[in-house]
Amino acid sequence: MQAHEIMINEVYKVKESDTVRSVIEKFIQHRISGVPVVNDKNEIIAYVSDGDIMRYIGKHKNLVIDSIFYIAVVKGDNEEFEERAQRLLNLNVMEIVAGKVFKVSWDEEIEDIAAILGKKQIKKLPVERNGVLVGIISRGDVIRHSFKSLL
Template sequence: MGIKSFQGKHIGEEASLSENIKVEDFMTRNMFVFKEGQHILEVMESLIKNRISGGPIVNQKDELVGIISEGDCIKQLSESRYYNQPMDNMNVENYMVKKVETVSPDMNLFDVANKFLSLKIRRFPVCENGKLVGLISQKNVLKAALELHGYNWKS
């Protein structure tokens, strides 16, 4: 009889487990969402009040139309001060990022972790059938790592 490798079988089991770790298992479903037409000052107040660094923007159908960050708001403030422009009639869609990288709920969490590294983005909106269903952040991936610290991280 040959010797069976426990380690070989163990690694295989871990790899199959990591393939089942999906974005939807760790994404935030209860998130702060901004609406098209919302004034930029209201967005800034919400960021500060809720201690968040940004958030998705949706239209009336809850479809993702952009994302706004603290940096986008600071850029707006800087430009309005520099050019001595009033802050009236300044809606979020004038300052949001419109080309937004998104992920799907069934995407492997480790593939998203690699996207974070390659794109240097802090969060991804999670969309399904064009609708915003959640948000996955680098912090969510770190929480997953702590929960899964005994498993193989290879996918």
């Protein structure tokens, strides 16, 4: 089974010129947790997720983890949550995306897709054909299609 047989064709996406505000609006409106970032040619150039948002708005200066109770204690971060969140909304989406974007070709085999999702510990993979975004595949899509004929 290949990517194009299990992918979702309707993909919510943002452009590289969009602000984080538009990303969060899509997250809320469509109840999603990540979107591909594309250029004017609809080529996938990044992926922004709820994890990217969390890294930005969370307190992160002088983070100490108490290994006995597994509690995060932050000292010395005086900026308020609302201030960080407000500043975040006006940033360009490309300022918060992390690292390399993982994507698959539309003819990628389901076993390879499962391996990428598992090894890279990511939830979704954008699907491209001839360099252009054509779909998206989640962990749930792989599981549903892998086991539906076996149950």
